[in-house]
Amino acid sequence: MRRESHGFLLFKDFCMNEIDEAVPQLKFYEEIKEYEKLDSEEERLSRSRQIYDVYIMKELLSCSHVRIHLLVGTAYMKARREQSPAADQAAA
Numbered sequence: 001m002r003r004e005s006h007g008f009l010l011f012k013d014f015c016m017n018e019i020d021e022a023v024p025q026l027k028f029y030e031e032i033k034e035y036e037k038l039d040s041e042e043e044r045l046s047r048s049r050q051i052y053d054v055y056i057m058k059e060l061l062s063c064s065h066v067r068i069h070l071l072v073g074t075a076y077m078k079a080r081r082e083q084s085p086a087a088d089q090a091a092a
Contacts, residue, residue, distance in 0.1 A: 028055045 008029070015023040031051050038044045 024055070031055070 015026050035047045
């Protein structure tokens, strides 16, 4: 266990001092570690909901947003393809 903690501290130091971009997984991991220390079932339930909302649901919503744009874009392109031959025939 001690080795794991040392490795995590080295990784955390690297992320905070060497990487230009934020590393959200690091904060997520820290939140999980804090959750594991909670004794009360009520506190664990509350914290698990918070972690889920902040990290999991946020990611799911961002992916849904991308999927919606892809679906709308695909539908738009399909409609344009279907209209294009009709527009070409009407012009001829």
